[in-house]
Amino acid sequence: MTTLKAQCPSCAAPIEFKAGSSIVIICPYCRSAVARTDRGLEDLGKVAEIMDSESPLRIGLKGTWNNTRFELTGRAQLKHELGGYWDEWYATFSNGWVGWLAEAQGRFYLTFFQPLPKGTTLPSLGDLQLGQTIDQIPSQTPLMVQEKGTATYVAAAGEIPYKLTPNETVSYADLAGKNNSFATIDYSMDPPWVFLGSQVTLAEIGLGDAKPVQREARTVTSDVMRCPNCGGPLALSAPDKTERVTCPNCNSLLDVNQGNLSYFKTLNPPPSQPDFVAPIGAEGTFPDGNKYKIIGAMVRSVTIEGIAYYWHEYLLYNPSVGFRWLVHSDNHWNFVETVNPADVSNPQFYGAGAKVVYGGKTFKIFQDAQAVVEYVKGEFYWRVEQGETVRAVDYVSPPQMLSLEMTQNEMNWSLGTYMTNDQIEKIFGVKDLPRPWGIAPNQPFTGSFYYTWGFLPVLALLALAIIMIPLSGLTRTVLNQQIQMPPLQNETTPQAVFSQPFEIRGNSNIRISASAPVSNSWADLDVDLVNEQSQEVESVNVPIEYYSGVEDGESWSEGGQDQDATLSSLPAGKYSLKVEGTWQNWQQPMPVSVKVEQNVNRGVNFCCAFVVLLIVPILGLFRKWSFESTRWKDSSFGSSSSSGSDDSDDSDDSYSSDDD
Amino acid sequence: MFKAIYMIIAVGVLLAYGTAAWFGWEFANAGSNSRLGMPFIYNGFRGGK
Numbered sequence: 001m002t003t004l005k006a007q008c009p010s011c012a013a014p015i016e017f018k019a020g021s022s023i024v025i026i027c028p029y030c031r032s033a034v035a036r037t038d039r040g041l042e043d044l045g046k047v048a049e050i051m052d053s054e055s056p057l058r059i060g061l062k063g064t065w066n067n068t069r070f071e072l073t074g075r076a077q078l079k080h081e082l083g084g085y086w087d088e089w090y091a092t093f094s095n096g097w098v099g100w101l102a103e104a105q106g107r108f109y110l111t112f113f114q115p116l117p118k119g120t121t122l123p124s125l126g127d128l129q130l131g132q133t134i135d136q137i138p139s140q141t142p143l144m145v146q147e148k149g150t151a152t153y154v155a156a157a158g159e160i161p162y163k164l165t166p167n168e169t170v171s172y173a174d175l176a177g178k179n180n181s182f183a184t185i186d187y188s189m190d191p192p193w194v195f196l197g198s199q200v201t202l203a204e205i206g207l208g209d210a211k212p213v214q215r216e217a218r219t220v221t222s223d224v225m226r227c228p229n230c231g232g233p234l235a236l237s238a239p240d241k242t243e244r245v246t247c248p249n250c251n252s253l254l255d256v257n258q259g260n261l262s263y264f265k266t267l268n269p270p271p272s273q274p275d276f277v278a279p280i281g282a283e284g285t286f287p288d289g290n291k292y293k294i295i296g297a298m299v300r301s302v303t304i305e306g307i308a309y310y311w312h313e314y315l316l317y318n319p320s321v322g323f324r325w326l327v328h329s330d331n332h333w334n335f336v337e338t339v340n341p342a343d344v345s346n347p348q349f350y351g352a353g354a355k356v357v358y359g360g361k362t363f364k365i366f367q368d369a370q371a372v373v374e375y376v377k378g379e380f381y382w383r384v385e386q387g388e389t390v391r392a393v394d395y396v397s398p399p400q401m402l403s404l405e406m407t408q409n410e411m412n413w414s415l416g417t418y419m420t421n422d423q424i425e426k427i428f429g430v431k432d433l434p435r436p437w438g439i440a441p442n443q444p445f446t447g448s449f450y451y452t453w454g455f456l457p458v459l460a461l462l463a464l465a466i467i468m469i470p471l472s473g474l475t476r477t478v479l480n481q482q483i484q485m486p487p488l489q490n491e492t493t494p495q496a497v498f499s500q501p502f503e504i505r506g507n508s509n510i511r512i513s514a515s516a517p518v519s520n521s522w523a524d525l526d527v528d529l530v531n532e533q534s535q536e537v538e539s540v541n542v543p544i545e546y547y548s549g550v551e552d553g554e555s556w557s558e559g560g561q562d563q564d565a566t567l568s569s570l571p572a573g574k575y576s577l578k579v580e581g582t583w584q585n586w587q588q589p590m591p592v593s594v595k596v597e598q599n600v601n602r603g604v605n606f607c608c609a610f611v612v613l614l615i616v617p618i619l620g621l622f623r624k625w626s627f628e629s630t631r632w633k634d635s636s637f638g639s640s641s642s643s644g645s646d647d648s649d650d651s652d653d654s655y656s657s658d659d660d
Numbered sequence: 661m662f663k664a665i666y667m668i669i670a671v672g673v674l675l676a677y678g679t680a681a682w683f684g685w686e687f688a689n690a691g692s693n694s695r696l697g698m699p700f701i702y703n704g705f706r707g708g709k
Contacts, residue, residue, distance in 0.1 A: 449663055450663075450666065454666065456670075457667075457670035457671070457673070457674060460674055461673075461674060461677060464674060464677060464678055464681075465677075465681075468678070468681040468682070471681075471682075472681060472682070472684075506684075507682070507683050507684045508684040509684040509685070509686050509689075540690040541690070565689075565690035566686050566689050566690060567686065567689050567690065568684060568685045568686045568689050569683060569684030569685065598684075599684075602686065604686065604687060604688045605677055605680050605681065605685075605686065605687050606677065608687050608688070609673050609674070609676070609677040612673050613670055613673055613674075616666050616670075
């Protein structure tokens with residue numbers, strides 16, 4: 001095919017097929033889809049005008065992919081069977097390639113027609129299972145079925161590289177793989193066609209300078225459109241994306257169809273009046289650096305063991321990056337964004353102990369329940385309605401939570417990141433948000449410092465103790481003498497005997513040991529260390545007693561014939577011992593052996609310091625245990641999953657607000 | 661805040677331990693004129709009388 005100038009068969013206006021690959025051109029005057037065939041031009045029917053969009057792309061934009069230049073030459077808008085639109089842009093490359101650039105919810109996917117090897121048969125649409133890997137498609141990474149559905153071509157513009165029939169409905173399946181790989185199987189063809197490529201950023205395809213159309217939120221006035229139920233005006237923040245909107249005046253849920261509002265139903269009153277903390281229309285810059293606006297809010301619930309648990313979700317929108325979610329549950333907050341399903345390890349099962357891996361982190365299953373939409377307010381990019389139910393499976397690895405939402409035809413993984421109240425208050429410029437209660441499933445524990453770094457002083461103590469042993473020297477005996485105590489005059493009057501003098505060094509502790517041959521008796525010794533220069537006296541009491549016997553055929557003993565007492569260091573100098581005592585058999589002499597040692601490695605100081613330093617780490621560990629117990633108490637899989645739970649990461653200062 | 665307080669206390673304990681080890685002070689001792697004055701842990705046997 002070559003460039004062709006002709007007249008529109010419908011309105012006779014001049015039309016021109018600029019791209020050799022173009023099959024259909026949309027007449028810019030009458031919006032007829034005109035196909036060029038071997039027999040001439042064929043009028044395929046009229047298409048609707050492209051719906052007003054905030055897309056940063058437009059026909060005529062030029063970019064580069066893999067060092068090959070391309071130009072956007074056509075565009076089609078498709079409507080999802082469940083509502084919602086997406087755009088397909090057609091990129092005509094300088095080397096003759098044709099690329100399909102799909103734009104949906106702020107994401108871009110560039111794919112190319114991929115012929116399959118001869119004899120390859122793809123599963124039929126009905127046989128495809130969500131999560132199934134399609135090995136027949138030659139791709140560098142396995143491709144997994146993410147969604148299957150039908151869509152209708154509702155609008156088009158420019159030149160189209162295939163025979164686009166207005167209002168034709170096509171069946172498709174979207175597949176995702178690691179490293180942003182992406183593929184679509186078009187089941188409108190027989191055999192199905194495969195388009196293979198990847199998710200791209202505009203910068204990657206040389207369109208980084210493309211900016212979204214900036215405009216004021218469109219207010220539907222009574223002259224143009226009004227709520228079909230009450231006539232009140234509506235403001236749409238994302239008119240090109242919105243599928244459902246609630247009327248703030250009459251609480252009606254309205255369908256949005258290419259800018260036209262139609263009454264769908266009146267919302268049932270919620271179980272309790274929803275108190276949305278964040279108002280619709282509020283804007284703020286989130287941790288990903290993008291500014292989002294709240295355009296919708298909903299109340300959702302799960303029912304577990306007959307008890308319904310409610311939470312709020314806010315739909316955030318930025319024309320450049322698409323949609324995100326802000327989840328508010330028990331006054332805990334999570335910023336949620338969708339992730340590539342192929343980047344999540346496929347869960348083998350959903351029971352207790354199930355785990356998935358994403359981004360190198362292991363997430364443990366926390367909840368598996370049916371999530372129900374209870375109430376909605378504002379705008380939504382799909383046909384939301386009360387009672388809408390999905391299977392929701394949550395996996396946690398604080399501060400993140402992976403959530404899988406499954407319907408019959410679609411599975412979506414999203415990643416929630418815990419945010420503190422302080423962060424939310426800062427984002428929206430508000431104060432005094434209600435404080436959270438309980439422990440959120442992915443709330444990070446902020447006290448790990450005390451049982452991680454908190455053990456550092458304990459290790460330092462061990463190191464210090466090891467260093468001090470050689471520094472202080474080995475134990476040294478300065479006196480070892482046998483003293484014969486003469487019999488006492490009476491039971492209570494002690495006898496005193498002095499030892500030979502000996503030298504005491506300074507800065508060394510002193511241990512005085514005494515030994516007496518008591519047996520089923522006692523001896524109570526008072527030992528004085530007398531400094532011979534200053535006559536200062538340091539006294540210790542050394543009681544010795546030893547009892548033994550046989551009772552019921554078993555021998556027993558209590559006490560011992562040796563005892564000691566330890567003193568702190570004394571000034572260096574010459575000392576002697578004054579041993580004074582009484583003993584049970586006072587009429588008999590008492591031989592006493594005394595020994596004085598210095599530099600004794602006693603360990604009491606170490607043990608005291610060790611215990612003191614352990615208090616905080618042990619309390620920290622107990623607090624962590626208590627925290628995790630509380631967290632998993634709310635889980636359906638608590639008992640099995642809580643064991644060996646990961647240490648929550650509090651290295652990020654953003655979660656350290658309550659660390660004290 | 662508590663982190664800083666804990667670390668200050670911990671450093672204090674380490675300094676106290678190191679100082680006591682260097683100067684031969686026994687935190688728990690049996691001396692009548694104890695330098696630290698707190699013979700609250702006595703390692704000798706008591707009782708029997």
